[in-house]
Structures are given as structure tokens and as C-alpha cells.
Amino acid sequence: MAKLKNIIAKGMVSATAVVAKVLPAPEEDPLLNAGQYIGKPYPRIDGRLKVMGKAVYSAEHALEGIVYATLVHSSIAKGKITLINCEKAEKLPGVLKVITYQNVPPLKAPSNAFVVSMTDPLAGSSTTLPIMQSNEITWNGQAVAVVVAETPELANYAASLIEVAYETKPAALLLKAEKSHAFTPDHVVSQPAEVKTGDAEAALSAAPIQVDEIYETPIENHNAMEPHATIAYWPNESQLTVYDSTQYAVGVQETLAEIFNLKPKQIRVLTDFVGGSFGSKVTMWQHVPLAAVAAKLTGRPVKLALSREGVNRMVGGRTMTEQRVALGVATDGKLTALIHTGYTMCTQDTYAEQFSLVARHMYASPNLHIAQKVVPLDRIQNTFMRAPGETPGMFALESAIDELAHKLKMDPIELRLRNEPDEDPVEKMPFSSRFLKETYTLGIDKFGWKAQQAPPGSVREGDWLIGSGMATSYYPVQQLPMPVKARITADGMVTVRTSSVEIGVGLATVQTQHIAERFGVHYEQARFDQGDTDLPSARTAGGSAATAAIGGAIRNAADKLTKELLLLAGRIKTSPLQGANPAEVVMRDSGLFLKAQPDVGQTYREILKASDKLFIEADGESPAPTLAMKFSMASYGTHFCEVGVHMHTRQVKIRRFVSTYDCGRIINPKTARSQIIGGIIMGIGMALMEESNVDEHTGRLMNPTLGEYHVPVHADIPPIEVYFLDQPDPLMPMGVKPVGEIGIVGAAAAIANAVFQATGTRVRNLPITVDKLL
Amino acid sequence: MHPFTYICPSDVATAVGSFTEDLADQPLSTQFIAGGTNLLDLMKQNVARPTKLVDINRLPLASITELPNGGLRLGALVTNADTAYHPLIQERYPLLSQTILAGASAQLRNMATNGGNLFQRTRCYYFYDTSAACNKREPGSGCGAIKGYNRVCGILGTIDHDPKTTCIATNPSDMSVALAALEAVVCVTGPQGERTIPIADFHRLPGDSPQYDNTLQAGELVTAIDLPPQGFANHYTYLKLRDRTSYAFALVSVAVGVMMDNNQIQEVRIALGGVAHKPWRKREAEALLIGQSADQPTIYQSVAEALLEGAKGYGYNTFKIELAKRAVVRALGIVFQQNQ
């Protein structure tokens, strides 16, 4: 079923592609260079609430009569529950219910998983696995019981009293051991899993200089600071309200509707604030329906706030990868062969993390072979984590390019410049905008990059070996539908509403700036409401796509409201806008004014008042996702870093980091910089410390807490400089391109390359811990 | 967390007495709580399940006082932060100050006490996960770590010949490593009265009973830690190697204290953390340096080899053997550079 849907989805995509080729390019956004509100470093609009502790996250809604749920997790990876004894827990006064497969009501398994088909509106679930419907265990950490009690302490205690016995079956746990079961997935995020141009293997063999290496990245977990939490209650039999920490309120709504056999309208999902996500809250995980079931069976509002350990047992992370990158060059440094192949894990729901996409867009080579395979494992579903695919893929590709530069004894930037393509190497389409070379130039200047480097391992400061490294960064434009409703009220306020969720990235701030600019109103008169499924239905806040998608929808709504205002003005006898058409007017100074006669126009307030209207409203649609079928569209950047490695004990200390970006027009340099440094810091974590340690025999995640899963702390972080070219992409709303995820892409490669320069040791399997440098 | 009763006595006799009352029927069920930073952590994981907590925070054990012999007495309830920043500690025992500040976070150091620090339990992943086999947590249940993910585990003094007693856990305390180098003495009071225990005899190797971390008898309460007069304030270092720059347990750590006279080494203490069930010292290794002049780096390697003699790796943690040697060499280098 899932496969069939994907084929249909792919079919639709290719049909649209044909249409797209003949469609004219979209009209350039008049706001490409606007600068009254756009481009200004406005402070975060929700900042005050956040610093006062008054921003309310999902677990923090105080509902009358609320009770607490805790999960019990399986301790085996595969097999069956043979006995589950809840008696001790059930007997405790204050324990309201213990739910297991034996007494859970029938729940329909989600028919599709978001990670598999990102085009299916019903697919908000992370997995198609049944929800506690049998005694079968499919991953270590799966929920086997839900305990509901009057207090959180009691629920936790009761959960510890539940005894579970299992019959264990052999489980497939290791990528390396299971590679004989690898297969080629139907697609890699709707792109073909394999691309071949020419004969790359032959060209590689013939190349005078070659690099052919295996690069590995481990399982990683998002560990957003706010653990996933859900509060569910049923106002009546047929209505469910859910406060959920999600990036995708509509996905949760539609998936719960399918599971509980309700209409989406019967379910309301609310998300005011999300305490970080990084992909972990894009899709709905099984604790959400379990909270709803608990609320149904107890008749009380139920809070299911996962523990940190619970998050890492119930929410999947990034797959491990094993990647081969092979490069062949002539002595002039021009690539003759580029091979990027490898393996990621999958489960019953095949999400092939798209590590091979970067190699399709970065370098020109007459012979290409790019291919991905997946290996089914008995593990929790792998999922999106910040720049899925690009992040591990770029580590491999940019490490290999660096290795090649060393073999050629060529400046790695010069090598990249010699292989900079004129058009997209695989799609053979023009770039909408690509200022990658300019990011090199800017970075060389800001970092003080030297084309001539001392031999690896030869530069010392005291007992520290010093080295610099660089790598490129890339993140594609993804066009998602994120409709809005825009309203102009008689008091002159402009309000835009969407169900999309502000996950902390600054979406509400930049869209408020945009609304003020677009409608020509003061910043204080612009308002952006989000995070409620009663608002217009939007896709997930993922893919670094929301600013453009919502921006485009707002532009569309503004165009409609301009027409509506002109219609109203046309009926006002005294209106100076009589007879004007949309092309002749501009929104500014809280009204519509003639372009030709800037003094002539009317305010929104005047038009609405004279028309006796309290407000006018229009729906706005995001641009159709056709641009990517005509143009190769992406953000680009370059990371430079300097590291010190202790000559005896091999600690790696990052000394400074400089990154330069082509992310199109920057709406808010303050929040954009925060997104980029956040990505770089997660990249530092990936490079040096992050790894989910899984017991090879049991499949148990052994470091589910923040004490053992290391993420960077203050002391790990050097001064970071970020520079934006701030060049608008002519095809994008406001000229914007992705910002949210690109910071992490390539960061780990830049660090690994710097570590090589410092020590002469090439680490090809992350993280670069001391043991790999001894 | 399992339920428990709670009392908060204000004198030592009542605290120890309240513990004694329970000894007969449930020997493991009462615990003292001070900072609580490790105990509550373990209780939330259901690793520790006391049925009664005796809150000792009101006992008069929260001061640092001078001893007649020129040493210092650290009250058991002085916080780690107050100890590390105490002027007398900074002046006379900078090794202890540096070591404490290398551990945990500022918040935890504000909570954790000197007495409590001695009772930190291992961070072995298999000890913390109640679904895993662990002879320390459930004697006789086996050891998940020995063939599992044992990167954090020990390489010295481990026990691996009998599955029912196997234990490769390490003691995670930083402070205890410095105390081992300083040869501190632990003051204890209990049902049998007061006694003192040299720090070297306070923590123990797993032997055939890995469930016991130390040599205290049931109901005994640590009241103070006495520091001998020699604080090695001129030549010392604590080198802690970990997976991130701060707020992580040691993979390997080294505390070094040296006394010099006319560029000649009079006394040396070297204690290793992160490698064994207790802070690891070896006098034969230290002896290699006695009488030597300071600037002889070639000896450092011999010292390291001697200290790590008999070390054994279990796969993921095997690198610790080489890392510990390098840490010793580096730490000695730091200490002797202070001389120049």
C-alpha cells in the first residue's frame, strides 16, 4: 500500500514536471529588495514571554482534573511478551488504569508513514506499526504498558512495578552484519535511488589520482531540550483535543483521525511553543495516540510527558550510514569520476536517508555513479534529523574532496573551483541562483584562509597541533504547501493565520516583518498567529521551507486583498482609487496608493469604514511546487575552522569557526545568524561527540540520557563568525532560500579536515573521539 | 522512584540512631541524603530504592576547620563549591580545588557535599539500566558491560573470571582522586562509635562482592574528611580527559602532587581516575621519581608503564590503557614545568 502510494506520488511529480517545463517563470516578487522591515534585526517576537518563563509548552497546560501517564518500555528488540503482570501497579491507590495490549481498544494502524511518502496528506505518522495491538515486540524500547495515575510520582512508581517476560527472537541489529539483506529503495525522498552517467568505475580505474574510501556516521538522537509531551482529553465521545509538542499539528490531527476512526474536524491539535525539534517532532510517534487512549479510558485529561530516556526509546533518530566516496581526477584537478554509494538502515517503513543527494548537485564530473541501499533492522524507525541526508552525505563527500586535494597537493578551494558546474550535474537544469564561489571568496578573506598550507601535523603551538580545514555546505529549496488566511480589520491591523508551527526558529518574527512590509503597515499592526489546527491547514514546519512557503502564501493573499480593496474602493464614490487596477497600486502607509501618484490613495481603515465592513479576508496559497522542476535551487555556504589537537592526549579543541552563506535574502539577520550558529554547533557535536550507543546483543540504547549522550556545552564552543551574502534569489518569495538546516551541513567535514591538517590522521568514522587519534 | 519515609534530624546521634533502628529487618533500606545529586538520580532510575531517607542537612557538619597538625578538616556537609573556592583550600590544597572544579557543573557543585561525593556510584551504563544484567546492582545477575558497550568501564583491578561476580565498573568521582593523592582520612561515626579510614581503604575493588563500593559498615555516617598538612601546593595538577570540554565524566583522569627540594623530587603522589573501581595508585610507580631531578621526561613514560601494569581492556574501553599512559606523561610534564 505504501509502495503504491509512492508510485502514484512519483507519477504525479513527473506529470507536473512536464507541465512545469512549459510554464513561465513566476513573476518576480516586488519585495526582493524591500527594506523597511525586511532585512532588519528585529528582536524575537516571543522573546519577552520566553525570558519571563511565560511561554507555555505542551506539557504546561493546567487542565482541571489532569492525570499523569508513564510508559513502560520493552527491554528486548524482537519477540513476544509471554507474560505481563500489572497487578501490583493496579492495586496502588491512585492508579487509575494500566493499559497493555491485553486491554487496549482496537486502534487502526496508520496507513502510511511520513518518512516514506511526504506527499500523502494523511501521513503524519512516523511509522505504520500497530499501536500496542498485540504482544509482538519490534524494537527495544517499544511501549508495552501505559500507567495512568493521579500524580506523576505515582505513575512512575507504578510503572516500575510492572513485570514483563518475553520470548526473544533473533534480531537484526547491526548494519554491517545485515548488509546481505540490503536492497535498493523505491526512491530517495522522491528522487531515484540510483543515478549513472558514463562509466564511473572505469573512469576511476583510469584516473591518475584517486581517492576511494569508506566513511561512516553513527546513529544520532535529536535530544531537543523539551521532551516530547502530549496532553489529551475528550470533551465528549466524538471530540478529541490534544496539546502536542509537534512540528506538524495537521499531521497529528489527520493521523489521530485515522487511528481513532474520526473525522479530522473532530480533533483539535494545539501547539503554542515547541522546545526544539530538529526533526524529532515532524512526525507523530506512538506516545501521542497512547495519551489519547489513556484519556479515553480514564475519562480524564491525561498528560504524557516523556522522560528524556522515554524520548530516546520512543522517538527514532538519524540512521547510521556507511558511505563509499570514490573520486578520480586528471592532474589538472578536474574530476573524471565521482562515485557516492552506500547504506543506511530502514525498518518496515523504508526511509532511505538521502545522503546521496549532495553528490548530485555539487561537482561536475563526466562519469557519475550515485546509489543508495537500505538494510532492514529491528530497530526503532529512523527519521529526519537536521538536514537529513545532506548532513552525513556532506561529511563523506567533503572529506573525500579534501583527501583528493591533499593527494593533488592543491588548495582544496582551488580544487572545488575547478569542478564548479555550470549547470546542475544530474538534473542538467540551470541554477536559480548559486553564489557558492562568492562564499569561498568571502570566507578566504574573513577566515584568513591560506592556499598554501604547511604539511599536515607540522604546525605546533606549545603542546597543541594546529590545523585549519574547510568544507562546503548545501541545502535544497523545498516547496511545501503552507496556506494562510490573511485579514485586514477596520482598525488597520493585518493578521495572518496558519496552522504551521513556530518551533523556535524565528518564523513568527520574520513573517511579522514580512506582513508589515507586504501590507505597508507598522510592525505593531502586523500579527502572525500559528500552531492551531483550527487555523488554515499547513504542512510540517520542516525542510527549511516555511519562510518561503508561508511568505508566498502571504503574497498571494495580499494580491487577493488588493483586488478586494480595489473592488470596495470602486464602490466608494469619493475614493481616489476609483478605476485603478491592481498593477497600478501599491500597499503602503496602511493603505493602497497609486504608483504613479504617490500622494493619492486611501487607507485600509478608510476603505473598510466607508464600506461598512469590520474586516476583509482572503486565503493565500503557497506557490505550486513547480520551480524545482525547472531550476536547481538551493542555499550554499562554506565552513572554515581551526582546531587544536593535543599532541599527547589528542583532545580536539575547536579554536574558531567562520561560515559564509548564500541563503538568498535574509529577512532578519539576528534570527538567521542564530539558526546558522545553532546548526554549526550541532555539527560540532556530530563531529566530536554525538553517538547513540546501542548494545550489539540486545539492541538496547545504552545512553538514552543527556549525561551519556554528549551534546556540546558552552565550553566546547569557540567564537563563531557568520556572514551572509544576502543576495535575493529572483524566483523565490522575498528572494529567500533555506536557512534553518544548512548550518550543520558540511560542518563535521570542515572539522575532520582541520583535524587531518593538524595531525595527519584522517578520521573517516564519526565522532572524532580521542581514541581514534591515539 | 519508590516511596520512602523522610526524617530530618538535627544532631548526629539521632541521625545515626534513626538508621540503627532499621538495621535488623531491612539492612539496605535506609539511606542518608545530603546533596542528593546522585542518590535521587539513582532513585529515579529505580536503581536505589531506600524505604527511608534520613536528611542530614541540619547536622552541624558544614564547616572547614584547621587541625592541630596543620591539616584541614572538611565537614561532610560543606558543598563541593564552597570547598573548592575556600581560601584555605585554594592556598594550601589547590589540587583539590582544581579537581573539584573539573567535576560536574556549577549547579551540582553547589548542591553536592564533600561527604556525598565519596558515595558517587559508578556511571556504567549497565548499572543504570535496570533491564540489564549487573552484579553491582543485582548481585549474581551477571555483567552486561563486559561484552557490551563498555567504553566508560575500567581497565585496572577489574574482576572477570566468574560471571556471577564480574564487574568492570569505575568510580566516577573526581574529588576522590585528589583525596587519594593527598592521602586524606575519612572520619566516620556509626553504631559502633567513631573511627577514621584512610582514603585508600575507603573505596574498594570489586573482589567477589561488587555490590559494595566502599568499606563502610551499615549505618555509618561520614562526618568529615581530614586533609594532612602536605598539600603539594607548589607542584600539582589534575588532568581530566573526557568526551567534551566540560560537564562530563572522566574517561581517564590523573591527580599529581609533587614535593621538590632543590630541583630534586622528594615526594610524589599520582592517582588515576576513570580506570578502576577506586582511585588507582601504585607506590612502585611513584618511587621511580623519588630522588630524581625534575627535568627528566624520559622517566615519565616508565612511570606511566608501571602505573598501568596489568591493565586489561574489554574492547570499547581498550584505548583507555594508552590514553591513561599519555595522560600520566602529560600530567607529569605539566607539574614539572611549574618548577621552571
Next chain:
Amino acid sequence: MISNMPLTPLPPSSITLTINGKAHTLDLAPWTTLLDALREYAHLTGTKKGCDHGQCGACTALIDGKRINTCLTLAIMHEGHQITTIEGLEDEPDKLHPMQQAFIDHDAFQCGYCTPGQICSAIGMLNEGHAKTEADIRELMSGNICRCGAYPHIVDAIHDVMHQTH
């Protein structure tokens, strides 16, 4: 040694906590942590739960002016203490503490979940008086994890306040 019969939790008793200068009388059992007492019983949710094991710092609040992890201490242990949370930093209504304002000015957060803990920790650190340099700030703030990676901006914000007040 571990009894087979489940222990029945003790009934809660009345405990008075002084939070942000106000007495809160709450019915709490001994096993309730200070963090849960704040969030679930006093409904002061500004103090966040990120790990519940002293491993992230999101729950940092000030006890008699000192920063601690409220998740690793029992509420019952804090009768008679002055507990200050993020909700109690403003000297007067709607007037932000300089640290709160500096966090806004420097964009020292994204999702905001670690922010109350970072701010309380920063104020606690300045009370302690041991941070002199930016490197000191980084080390002494390392008990507060920010997964959004706002660290450089947090350090800038603290540095600003440090220089305003000294």
C-alpha cells in the same frame, strides 16, 4: 532484600515553600522533587524539565541566591529557603531583570526551553563572582545545555550584564 509487596506511598502532607517571596502551601509527599513541586503543584512552569537527572540545567533556580538543579532535590528539603524562579526575577511587574533584557537583545535563545535555566544560572554565576573572562563564563555555564546552540549569544548577553553591573 527488596520486598515483593509494593510499598504504598505516604499520604501527602502540608509543606510551605517560599517561592519568589510568596508562601505556597502545598500538599506534597516526600518523593516530590522541587522541580515537580514548582511545575505540577505550584503551577509555576517557567522552570523547565529537560532531563530530570541534573544533566541539562533547564531546571535551574536559585535557592537563597545559589543556583541549583531543582530536579535533583526534594521539595520537602526546602522549607524555610528562599526559592527564586524565572517568574520571580522582575523587580516590579513588567520590568525585566537586566539578564532577561540582555537575552532578548542578543537573541540568546531560539526555542526558549532552556532559557529560564540559562538566565537563572547566569544570575547565580554572577552572584558567585568567580567568572572574570569569557572563557570563565563558558566553563561556569556549561551546566546549562542549549540544543538550539545559542551559546555564543548567551555568553555575549552575560558578558554585557557583567560589565553593566561591575
